[in-house]
Amino acid sequence: MLAIPDPACARSQTISFPVIASLVRVFDLVLLIVAGYLSIRIETAVYGSYPKGPIEPAAWAAALAASLSLARAGGYSQSVLMSGIAQIRRLVRPLAFGAFCLIACLFVLYHGNLPFRSWPFVWGAVAAVLTGASRLPLVRLLRRWSRGGRLARKVAIVGAGEHSRVFMERLREEPGAYRVIGLYDDRMSRMPEMPLDVPLRGTVSDLVQHSREERVDVIVVALPLTAAERIKTIMEQLSSTVADIVLTTELPRLGLDYTQFDVVGRNPVVAVREAPLKDWQAIEKALLDRSIALLALLLLSPLLLLTVIAIKLDSPGPVLFRQPRMGFNNRPFLCYKFRSMHTAMTDLLADRQTTRDDPRITRVGRIIRKLSIDELPQIFNVLNGTMSLVGPRPHAPNTKAADRLFTEVVQQYALRHRVKPGITGWAQVNGWRGETKTVDQIEQRVACDLFYIENWSIRFDIEIMIRTLLGEVRSRTAF
Numbered sequence: 001m002l003a004i005p006d007p008a009c010a011r012s013q014t015i016s017f018p019v020i021a022s023l024v025r026v027f028d029l030v031l032l033i034v035a036g037y038l039s040i041r042i043e044t045a046v047y048g049s050y051p052k053g054p055i056e057p058a059a060w061a062a063a064l065a066a067s068l069s070l071a072r073a074g075g076y077s078q079s080v081l082m083s084g085i086a087q088i089r090r091l092v093r094p095l096a097f098g099a100f101c102l103i104a105c106l107f108v109l110y111h112g113n114l115p116f117r118s119w120p121f122v123w124g125a126v127a128a129v130l131t132g133a134s135r136l137p138l139v140r141l142l143r144r145w146s147r148g149g150r151l152a153r154k155v156a157i158v159g160a161g162e163h164s165r166v167f168m169e170r171l172r173e174e175p176g177a178y179r180v181i182g183l184y185d186d187r188m189s190r191m192p193e194m195p196l197d198v199p200l201r202g203t204v205s206d207l208v209q210h211s212r213e214e215r216v217d218v219i220v221v222a223l224p225l226t227a228a229e230r231i232k233t234i235m236e237q238l239s240s241t242v243a244d245i246v247l248t249t250e251l252p253r254l255g256l257d258y259t260q261f262d263v264v265g266r267n268p269v270v271a272v273r274e275a276p277l278k279d280w281q282a283i284e285k286a287l288l289d290r291s292i293a294l295l296a297l298l299l300l301s302p303l304l305l306l307t308v309i310a311i312k313l314d315s316p317g318p319v320l321f322r323q324p325r326m327g328f329n330n331r332p333f334l335c336y337k338f339r340s341m342h343t344a345m346t347d348l349l350a351d352r353q354t355t356r357d358d359p360r361i362t363r364v365g366r367i368i369r370k371l372s373i374d375e376l377p378q379i380f381n382v383l384n385g386t387m388s389l390v391g392p393r394p395h396a397p398n399t400k401a402a403d404r405l406f407t408e409v410v411q412q413y414a415l416r417h418r419v420k421p422g423i424t425g426w427a428q429v430n431g432w433r434g435e436t437k438t439v440d441q442i443e444q445r446v447a448c449d450l451f452y453i454e455n456w457s458i459r460f461d462i463e464i465m466i467r468t469l470l471g472e473v474r475s476r477t478a479f
Helices: 015-049 055-072 084-109 117-145 162-171 204-213 223-238 282-316 363-370 378-383 415-419 439-454 457-471
Strands: 152-157 178-184 201-203 218-222 244-248 262-263 268-273 322-326 332-338 389-391 423-425
Touching: 015 055, 015 117, 015 282, 084 378, 152 204, 152 439, 162 178, 162 218, 204 223, 218 223, 218 439, 223 244, 223 268, 244 262, 262 415, 268 439, 282 363, 282 378, 282 389, 282 457, 332 378, 332 415, 332 457, 363 378, 378 423, 389 457, 415 439, 423 457
Parallel strands: 152 178, 152 218, 178 201, 218 244, 389 423
Antiparallel strands: 244 268, 262 268, 322 332
Protein backbone atom coordinates (compact mmCIF):
# COMPACT_ATOMS: atom_id res chain seq x y z
CA MET A 1 0.00 0.00 0.00
CA LEU A 2 1.27 3.46 -0.88
CA ALA A 3 2.07 5.75 2.03
CA ILE A 4 -0.16 8.82 1.79
CA PRO A 5 1.51 11.95 3.21
CA ASP A 6 -0.46 14.29 5.42
CA PRO A 7 -1.41 17.34 3.26
CA ALA A 8 -0.75 19.66 6.19
CA CYS A 9 2.77 18.29 6.60
CA ALA A 10 3.45 18.56 2.87
CA ARG A 11 2.86 22.30 2.80
CA SER A 12 6.00 24.36 2.71
CA GLN A 13 6.60 26.84 5.49
CA THR A 14 9.05 28.88 3.42
CA ILE A 15 7.75 32.28 2.34
CA SER A 16 8.22 33.40 -1.26
CA PHE A 17 10.37 36.53 -1.21
CA PRO A 18 9.17 37.81 -4.63
CA VAL A 19 5.66 37.85 -3.15
CA ILE A 20 6.90 39.76 -0.07
CA ALA A 21 8.72 42.31 -2.25
CA SER A 22 5.59 42.84 -4.38
CA LEU A 23 3.44 43.40 -1.29
CA VAL A 24 5.96 45.88 0.14
CA ARG A 25 5.99 47.74 -3.17
CA VAL A 26 2.18 48.02 -3.21
CA PHE A 27 2.18 49.12 0.42
CA ASP A 28 4.78 51.80 -0.36
CA LEU A 29 2.63 53.14 -3.19
CA VAL A 30 -0.35 53.35 -0.81
CA LEU A 31 1.76 55.20 1.77
CA LEU A 32 3.00 57.66 -0.87
CA ILE A 33 -0.57 58.39 -1.97
CA VAL A 34 -1.58 58.86 1.67
CA ALA A 35 1.40 61.19 2.07
CA GLY A 36 0.00 63.31 -0.75
CA TYR A 37 -3.39 63.73 0.91
CA LEU A 38 -1.88 64.36 4.35
CA SER A 39 0.45 67.02 2.98
CA ILE A 40 -2.50 68.70 1.24
CA ARG A 41 -4.38 68.80 4.57
CA ILE A 42 -1.35 70.24 6.33
CA GLU A 43 -0.93 72.95 3.72
CA THR A 44 -4.66 73.72 3.79
CA ALA A 45 -4.50 74.14 7.56
CA VAL A 46 -1.54 76.54 7.18
CA TYR A 47 -3.01 78.67 4.35
CA GLY A 48 -6.63 78.41 5.51
CA SER A 49 -8.10 77.38 2.14
CA TYR A 50 -8.22 74.41 -0.24
CA PRO A 51 -6.89 75.29 -3.73
CA LYS A 52 -9.16 75.01 -6.71
CA GLY A 53 -8.03 72.83 -9.55
CA PRO A 54 -6.70 69.29 -10.17
CA ILE A 55 -4.27 69.14 -7.28
CA GLU A 56 -4.86 65.43 -6.48
CA PRO A 57 -3.49 64.17 -9.86
CA ALA A 58 -0.21 65.89 -9.02
CA ALA A 59 -0.05 63.94 -5.74
CA TRP A 60 -0.79 60.67 -7.56
CA ALA A 61 1.89 61.38 -10.15
CA ALA A 62 4.46 62.09 -7.44
CA ALA A 63 3.60 58.85 -5.62
CA LEU A 64 3.86 56.79 -8.81
CA ALA A 65 7.14 58.43 -9.84
CA ALA A 66 8.71 57.82 -6.42
CA SER A 67 7.50 54.21 -6.39
CA LEU A 68 8.90 53.44 -9.85
CA SER A 69 12.18 55.16 -9.01
CA LEU A 70 12.54 53.13 -5.80
CA ALA A 71 11.98 49.87 -7.68
CA ARG A 72 14.48 50.87 -10.36
CA ALA A 73 17.06 51.68 -7.67
CA GLY A 74 16.84 48.12 -6.31
CA GLY A 75 14.93 49.10 -3.21
CA TYR A 76 13.01 45.82 -3.13
CA SER A 77 15.87 43.35 -3.31
CA GLN A 78 16.23 40.93 -0.42
CA SER A 79 19.57 42.33 0.75
CA VAL A 80 18.17 45.89 0.87
CA LEU A 81 14.89 45.00 2.59
CA MET A 82 16.84 43.09 5.25
CA SER A 83 18.88 46.18 6.17
CA GLY A 84 17.30 49.25 7.77
CA ILE A 85 20.22 51.54 6.87
CA ALA A 86 20.27 50.35 3.25
CA GLN A 87 16.54 50.99 2.93
CA ILE A 88 16.77 54.53 4.30
CA ARG A 89 19.59 55.31 1.86
CA ARG A 90 17.58 53.95 -1.06
CA LEU A 91 14.59 56.13 -0.13
CA VAL A 92 16.36 59.48 -0.47
CA ARG A 93 16.68 59.79 -4.26
CA PRO A 94 13.24 58.32 -5.14
CA LEU A 95 11.52 60.73 -2.74
CA ALA A 96 13.52 63.65 -4.14
CA PHE A 97 12.53 62.54 -7.65
CA GLY A 98 8.87 62.36 -6.54
CA ALA A 99 9.05 65.91 -5.16
CA PHE A 100 10.59 67.09 -8.46
CA CYS A 101 7.74 65.46 -10.40
CA LEU A 102 5.27 67.15 -8.06
CA ILE A 103 6.74 70.56 -8.88
CA ALA A 104 6.66 69.77 -12.62
CA CYS A 105 3.00 68.70 -12.40
CA LEU A 106 2.05 71.91 -10.62
CA PHE A 107 3.60 73.99 -13.39
CA VAL A 108 1.75 71.95 -16.04
CA LEU A 109 -1.64 71.86 -14.29
CA TYR A 110 -1.70 75.45 -12.98
CA HIS A 111 -1.20 78.73 -14.77
CA GLY A 112 -0.34 81.83 -12.85
CA ASN A 113 -0.10 81.52 -9.07
CA LEU A 114 0.94 78.08 -7.92
CA PRO A 115 -0.97 76.69 -4.93
CA PHE A 116 1.05 75.61 -1.93
CA ARG A 117 4.55 76.63 -3.03
CA SER A 118 5.98 74.74 -0.06
CA TRP A 119 3.86 71.66 -0.76
CA PRO A 120 6.59 69.53 -2.48
CA PHE A 121 8.82 69.91 0.58
CA VAL A 122 5.98 69.04 2.95
CA TRP A 123 5.09 66.05 0.76
CA GLY A 124 8.70 64.84 0.83
CA ALA A 125 8.88 65.14 4.62
CA VAL A 126 5.57 63.33 5.19
CA ALA A 127 6.47 60.59 2.67
CA ALA A 128 9.86 60.11 4.33
CA VAL A 129 8.27 59.76 7.77
CA LEU A 130 5.61 57.27 6.60
CA THR A 131 7.86 55.06 4.48
CA GLY A 132 10.78 55.26 6.92
CA ALA A 133 8.59 54.35 9.90
CA SER A 134 7.11 51.38 8.02
CA ARG A 135 10.60 50.00 7.44
CA LEU A 136 11.36 49.47 11.14
CA PRO A 137 8.80 46.69 11.79
CA LEU A 138 9.45 45.29 8.30
CA VAL A 139 13.17 44.80 8.98
CA ARG A 140 12.45 43.16 12.34
CA LEU A 141 9.90 40.82 10.78
CA LEU A 142 12.16 39.82 7.87
CA ARG A 143 15.12 39.22 10.17
CA ARG A 144 13.01 37.00 12.41
CA TRP A 145 11.81 35.02 9.40
CA SER A 146 15.39 34.81 8.12
CA ARG A 147 16.67 33.42 11.43
CA GLY A 148 13.89 30.84 11.30
CA GLY A 149 14.92 29.82 7.78
CA ARG A 150 11.60 30.89 6.26
CA LEU A 151 13.14 33.15 3.60
CA ALA A 152 16.08 31.03 2.50
CA ARG A 153 15.65 29.25 -0.83
CA LYS A 154 16.75 25.62 -0.58
CA VAL A 155 19.48 24.76 -3.05
CA ALA A 156 20.67 21.29 -4.09
CA ILE A 157 23.93 21.06 -6.06
CA VAL A 158 24.81 18.34 -8.56
CA GLY A 159 28.51 17.79 -9.17
CA ALA A 160 31.44 17.77 -6.77
CA GLY A 161 34.38 19.85 -7.84
CA GLU A 162 35.77 23.33 -8.25
CA HIS A 163 32.59 24.75 -9.79
CA SER A 164 30.40 23.65 -6.89
CA ARG A 165 32.97 24.86 -4.35
CA VAL A 166 33.10 28.36 -5.87
CA PHE A 167 29.32 28.43 -6.16
CA MET A 168 28.83 27.58 -2.48
CA GLU A 169 31.42 30.13 -1.35
CA ARG A 170 29.51 32.87 -3.17
CA LEU A 171 26.23 31.75 -1.59
CA ARG A 172 27.80 32.06 1.87
CA GLU A 173 27.83 35.84 1.31
CA GLU A 174 23.99 35.80 1.54
CA PRO A 175 23.24 33.39 4.41
CA GLY A 176 19.64 34.51 4.82
CA ALA A 177 18.75 34.12 1.14
CA TYR A 178 19.97 30.62 0.30
CA ARG A 179 20.64 27.34 2.11
CA VAL A 180 22.47 24.46 0.46
CA ILE A 181 20.72 21.27 1.58
CA GLY A 182 23.13 18.82 -0.04
CA LEU A 183 25.63 17.84 -2.69
CA TYR A 184 24.84 15.05 -5.18
CA ASP A 185 27.04 13.19 -7.64
CA ASP A 186 26.79 9.88 -9.50
CA ARG A 187 30.52 9.40 -9.04
CA MET A 188 30.51 9.16 -5.26
CA SER A 189 33.76 7.19 -5.05
CA ARG A 190 35.66 9.91 -6.95
CA MET A 191 34.30 12.85 -4.96
CA PRO A 192 37.04 15.04 -3.43
CA GLU A 193 37.07 16.39 0.09
CA MET A 194 34.82 19.44 0.29
CA PRO A 195 36.11 22.21 2.57
CA LEU A 196 32.60 23.54 3.20
CA ASP A 197 30.15 22.04 5.66
CA VAL A 198 27.78 20.54 3.07
CA PRO A 199 26.41 17.00 3.38
CA LEU A 200 27.00 14.51 0.57
CA ARG A 201 23.52 13.06 0.09
CA GLY A 202 23.87 10.62 -2.77
CA THR A 203 23.34 10.33 -6.51
CA VAL A 204 21.15 12.23 -8.94
CA SER A 205 18.49 9.54 -8.52
CA ASP A 206 18.62 10.16 -4.77
CA LEU A 207 18.09 13.87 -5.44
CA VAL A 208 14.98 13.15 -7.52
CA GLN A 209 13.58 11.09 -4.65
CA HIS A 210 14.55 13.66 -2.00
CA SER A 211 12.89 16.44 -4.02
CA ARG A 212 9.60 14.53 -3.67
CA GLU A 213 9.99 14.16 0.10
CA GLU A 214 11.15 17.70 0.90
CA ARG A 215 10.94 21.06 -0.84
CA VAL A 216 13.83 21.99 -3.12
CA ASP A 217 13.67 25.45 -4.73
CA VAL A 218 16.74 25.40 -6.99
CA ILE A 219 18.78 22.52 -8.41
CA VAL A 220 22.20 23.68 -9.59
CA VAL A 221 24.17 21.55 -12.03
CA ALA A 222 27.80 22.59 -11.42
CA LEU A 223 29.86 20.81 -14.08
CA PRO A 224 32.41 21.89 -16.71
CA LEU A 225 31.27 22.40 -20.30
CA THR A 226 33.48 19.48 -21.36
CA ALA A 227 30.99 17.18 -19.63
CA ALA A 228 28.22 18.02 -22.13
CA GLU A 229 26.86 14.48 -22.44
CA ARG A 230 26.84 14.01 -18.68
CA ILE A 231 25.02 17.34 -18.24
CA LYS A 232 22.41 16.28 -20.80
CA THR A 233 21.79 12.98 -19.00
CA ILE A 234 21.46 14.72 -15.64
CA MET A 235 19.01 17.26 -17.06
CA GLU A 236 16.82 14.42 -18.36
CA GLN A 237 16.88 12.75 -14.93
CA LEU A 238 15.85 16.00 -13.23
CA SER A 239 13.15 17.01 -15.73
CA SER A 240 10.24 15.82 -13.56
CA THR A 241 11.34 17.60 -10.39
CA VAL A 242 9.38 20.59 -9.11
CA ALA A 243 12.27 23.07 -8.87
CA ASP A 244 14.14 25.66 -10.88
CA ILE A 245 17.00 23.91 -12.70
CA VAL A 246 20.05 26.01 -13.56
CA LEU A 247 23.49 25.36 -14.96
CA THR A 248 26.61 27.04 -13.62
CA THR A 249 29.98 26.33 -15.18
CA GLU A 250 32.86 28.57 -16.25
CA LEU A 251 30.54 31.61 -16.46
CA PRO A 252 32.26 33.68 -13.72
CA ARG A 253 35.58 33.37 -15.58
CA LEU A 254 34.11 34.85 -18.79
CA GLY A 255 33.87 38.29 -17.17
CA LEU A 256 30.57 39.07 -18.92
CA ASP A 257 27.82 41.33 -17.62
CA TYR A 258 25.69 39.25 -15.22
CA THR A 259 22.52 40.85 -16.60
CA GLN A 260 22.97 38.52 -19.57
CA PHE A 261 22.24 35.57 -17.28
CA ASP A 262 20.02 34.66 -14.38
CA VAL A 263 21.67 34.80 -10.98
CA VAL A 264 21.53 32.72 -7.80
CA GLY A 265 23.02 35.02 -5.21
CA ARG A 266 26.12 36.44 -6.91
CA ASN A 267 26.47 33.39 -9.17
CA PRO A 268 25.65 33.80 -12.86
CA VAL A 269 23.66 30.79 -14.09
CA VAL A 270 21.89 29.60 -17.22
CA ALA A 271 18.24 28.84 -16.45
CA VAL A 272 17.39 25.47 -18.01
CA ARG A 273 13.91 24.83 -16.59
CA GLU A 274 11.77 26.99 -14.32
CA ALA A 275 9.31 25.57 -11.81
CA PRO A 276 5.74 26.20 -13.05
CA LEU A 277 3.11 28.07 -11.03
CA LYS A 278 5.28 29.58 -8.32
CA ASP A 279 5.20 32.84 -6.35
CA TRP A 280 2.24 35.02 -7.45
CA GLN A 281 1.02 32.49 -10.01
CA ALA A 282 0.63 29.88 -7.27
CA ILE A 283 -1.29 32.37 -5.11
CA GLU A 284 -3.57 33.38 -8.00
CA LYS A 285 -4.40 29.77 -8.85
CA ALA A 286 -4.96 28.84 -5.18
CA LEU A 287 -7.35 31.76 -4.69
CA LEU A 288 -9.27 30.83 -7.85
CA ASP A 289 -9.46 27.16 -6.79
CA ARG A 290 -10.58 27.76 -3.21
CA SER A 291 -13.15 30.48 -4.02
CA ILE A 292 -14.85 28.54 -6.82
CA ALA A 293 -14.68 25.27 -4.84
CA LEU A 294 -16.42 26.88 -1.85
CA LEU A 295 -19.10 28.38 -4.10
CA ALA A 296 -19.59 25.04 -5.86
CA LEU A 297 -19.88 23.23 -2.52
CA LEU A 298 -22.66 25.60 -1.43
CA LEU A 299 -24.57 25.41 -4.72
CA LEU A 300 -24.21 21.65 -5.13
CA SER A 301 -24.89 20.63 -1.52
CA PRO A 302 -28.50 19.48 -2.30
CA LEU A 303 -27.22 17.31 -5.18
CA LEU A 304 -24.44 15.90 -2.98
CA LEU A 305 -26.95 15.00 -0.27
CA LEU A 306 -29.30 13.28 -2.74
CA THR A 307 -26.38 11.30 -4.17
CA VAL A 308 -25.35 10.15 -0.69
CA ILE A 309 -28.91 8.91 0.01
CA ALA A 310 -29.14 7.15 -3.37
CA ILE A 311 -25.83 5.31 -2.89
CA LYS A 312 -26.77 4.16 0.62
CA LEU A 313 -30.16 2.85 -0.59
CA ASP A 314 -28.73 1.15 -3.70
CA SER A 315 -25.95 -1.02 -2.23
CA PRO A 316 -24.17 -1.66 1.06
CA GLY A 317 -20.84 -0.03 1.76
CA PRO A 318 -19.27 3.41 2.24
CA VAL A 319 -20.51 6.41 0.29
CA LEU A 320 -17.03 7.64 -0.62
CA PHE A 321 -14.35 5.73 -2.49
CA ARG A 322 -10.89 6.86 -1.36
CA GLN A 323 -8.33 5.89 -3.98
CA PRO A 324 -4.57 6.54 -3.82
CA ARG A 325 -3.44 8.49 -6.88
CA MET A 326 -0.25 10.20 -7.95
CA GLY A 327 -0.32 13.95 -7.41
CA PHE A 328 1.89 17.02 -7.24
CA ASN A 329 5.63 16.26 -7.32
CA ASN A 330 4.87 12.54 -7.82
CA ARG A 331 3.49 12.26 -4.28
CA PRO A 332 0.55 9.91 -3.64
CA PHE A 333 -2.64 11.31 -2.14
CA LEU A 334 -6.17 10.08 -1.44
CA CYS A 335 -8.58 11.11 -4.19
CA TYR A 336 -12.25 11.26 -3.15
CA LYS A 337 -15.07 9.97 -5.35
CA PHE A 338 -18.61 8.79 -4.79
CA ARG A 339 -18.54 4.98 -4.72
CA SER A 340 -19.94 3.73 -8.02
CA MET A 341 -18.96 0.03 -7.74
CA HIS A 342 -20.00 -2.80 -5.47
CA THR A 343 -17.82 -2.63 -2.37
CA ALA A 344 -16.35 -6.13 -2.81
CA MET A 345 -15.38 -5.35 -6.43
CA THR A 346 -13.63 -2.01 -6.03
CA ASP A 347 -10.13 -1.84 -7.54
CA LEU A 348 -8.03 0.34 -5.25
CA LEU A 349 -4.88 0.57 -7.40
CA ALA A 350 -6.70 0.39 -10.79
CA ASP A 351 -5.13 -2.87 -11.91
CA ARG A 352 -8.15 -3.15 -14.22
CA GLN A 353 -9.60 -0.11 -15.97
CA THR A 354 -13.33 0.53 -15.94
CA THR A 355 -14.99 -0.45 -19.22
CA ARG A 356 -18.40 0.22 -20.76
CA ASP A 357 -21.09 -2.02 -19.19
CA ASP A 358 -18.63 -3.03 -16.47
CA PRO A 359 -20.45 -5.54 -14.17
CA ARG A 360 -18.72 -4.04 -11.11
CA ILE A 361 -20.70 -0.79 -11.44
CA THR A 362 -23.91 -0.41 -9.42
CA ARG A 363 -27.21 0.91 -10.79
CA VAL A 364 -26.75 4.31 -9.14
CA GLY A 365 -23.06 4.19 -10.01
CA ARG A 366 -23.87 3.94 -13.71
CA ILE A 367 -25.97 7.11 -13.51
CA ILE A 368 -23.55 9.22 -11.48
CA ARG A 369 -20.60 8.15 -13.67
CA LYS A 370 -22.52 9.08 -16.83
CA LEU A 371 -23.27 12.53 -15.41
CA SER A 372 -19.78 12.88 -13.83
CA ILE A 373 -21.42 13.32 -10.42
CA ASP A 374 -19.05 10.70 -8.98
CA GLU A 375 -16.20 13.24 -9.37
CA LEU A 376 -17.84 15.95 -7.24
CA PRO A 377 -16.28 14.91 -3.88
CA GLN A 378 -12.95 16.00 -5.38
CA ILE A 379 -14.08 19.48 -4.39
CA PHE A 380 -12.83 18.47 -0.93
CA ASN A 381 -9.46 17.58 -2.48
CA VAL A 382 -9.33 21.12 -3.87
CA LEU A 383 -10.15 22.59 -0.47
CA ASN A 384 -7.47 20.52 1.33
CA GLY A 385 -4.86 21.50 -1.26
CA THR A 386 -4.12 18.14 -2.87
CA MET A 387 -5.88 19.00 -6.15
CA SER A 388 -6.84 21.97 -8.30
CA LEU A 389 -10.01 22.58 -10.24
CA VAL A 390 -8.03 22.43 -13.48
CA GLY A 391 -4.90 20.39 -14.13
CA PRO A 392 -3.74 17.00 -15.42
CA ARG A 393 -6.13 14.27 -14.29
CA PRO A 394 -4.59 12.11 -11.53
CA HIS A 395 -4.20 8.43 -12.27
CA ALA A 396 -3.98 5.46 -9.93
CA PRO A 397 -0.48 3.92 -9.64
CA ASN A 398 -1.24 0.75 -11.63
CA THR A 399 -3.22 2.30 -14.49
CA LYS A 400 -2.14 0.82 -17.82
CA ALA A 401 -2.39 1.32 -21.56
CA ALA A 402 -1.87 -1.69 -23.81
CA ASP A 403 -1.00 -3.70 -20.68
CA ARG A 404 1.88 -1.37 -19.85
CA LEU A 405 2.10 1.17 -17.04
CA PHE A 406 1.67 4.79 -18.16
CA THR A 407 5.18 5.61 -16.89
CA GLU A 408 6.59 2.89 -19.15
CA VAL A 409 4.63 4.02 -22.20
CA VAL A 410 5.39 7.77 -22.22
CA GLN A 411 8.84 9.03 -21.27
CA GLN A 412 7.51 12.48 -20.30
CA TYR A 413 4.61 11.13 -18.22
CA ALA A 414 6.14 12.24 -14.89
CA LEU A 415 6.27 15.86 -16.11
CA ARG A 416 2.49 16.02 -15.59
CA HIS A 417 3.12 15.99 -11.85
CA ARG A 418 4.96 19.31 -11.83
CA VAL A 419 1.59 20.94 -11.02
CA LYS A 420 -1.35 19.78 -8.91
CA PRO A 421 -3.76 17.38 -10.62
CA GLY A 422 -7.20 18.71 -11.52
CA ILE A 423 -10.84 17.68 -11.50
CA THR A 424 -10.88 18.57 -15.19
CA GLY A 425 -8.17 19.50 -17.65
CA TRP A 426 -7.17 20.41 -21.18
CA ALA A 427 -6.98 16.75 -22.18
CA GLN A 428 -10.55 16.10 -20.97
CA VAL A 429 -12.15 19.00 -22.86
CA ASN A 430 -10.32 17.87 -26.00
CA GLY A 431 -11.91 14.42 -25.86
CA TRP A 432 -9.14 12.42 -24.17
CA ARG A 433 -11.26 11.03 -21.36
CA GLY A 434 -12.41 7.59 -20.29
CA GLU A 435 -10.79 4.20 -20.87
CA THR A 436 -7.23 4.23 -22.19
CA LYS A 437 -6.67 1.18 -24.41
CA THR A 438 -3.86 2.30 -26.72
CA VAL A 439 -0.47 3.94 -26.43
CA ASP A 440 -1.64 6.78 -28.68
CA GLN A 441 -4.44 7.67 -26.27
CA ILE A 442 -2.12 8.19 -23.30
CA GLU A 443 0.41 10.01 -25.50
CA GLN A 444 -2.28 12.47 -26.56
CA ARG A 445 -3.35 12.98 -22.94
CA VAL A 446 0.20 13.71 -21.83
CA ALA A 447 0.73 16.09 -24.77
CA CYS A 448 -2.39 18.06 -23.75
CA ASP A 449 -1.31 18.10 -20.10
CA LEU A 450 2.16 19.43 -20.92
CA PHE A 451 0.64 22.08 -23.20
CA TYR A 452 -1.54 23.21 -20.29
CA ILE A 453 1.41 23.42 -17.88
CA GLU A 454 3.50 25.46 -20.31
CA ASN A 455 0.66 27.86 -21.19
CA TRP A 456 -1.15 28.23 -17.86
CA SER A 457 -3.10 31.39 -17.08
CA ILE A 458 -6.20 32.29 -15.08
CA ARG A 459 -8.01 32.87 -18.36
CA PHE A 460 -7.00 29.40 -19.59
CA ASP A 461 -8.35 27.80 -16.40
CA ILE A 462 -11.67 29.64 -16.73
CA GLU A 463 -11.95 28.60 -20.40
CA ILE A 464 -11.43 24.93 -19.48
CA MET A 465 -14.00 25.13 -16.66
CA ILE A 466 -16.60 26.68 -18.99
CA ARG A 467 -15.94 24.06 -21.69
CA THR A 468 -16.27 21.34 -19.05
CA LEU A 469 -19.66 22.62 -17.93
CA LEU A 470 -20.91 23.01 -21.51
CA GLY A 471 -19.67 19.81 -23.07
CA GLU A 472 -18.02 17.35 -20.73
CA VAL A 473 -20.62 16.71 -18.02
CA ARG A 474 -22.50 14.38 -20.41
CA SER A 475 -19.42 13.19 -22.26
CA ARG A 476 -19.83 10.09 -24.40
CA THR A 477 -16.52 8.79 -23.03
CA ALA A 478 -17.83 8.75 -19.44
CA PHE A 479 -19.22 5.43 -18.28
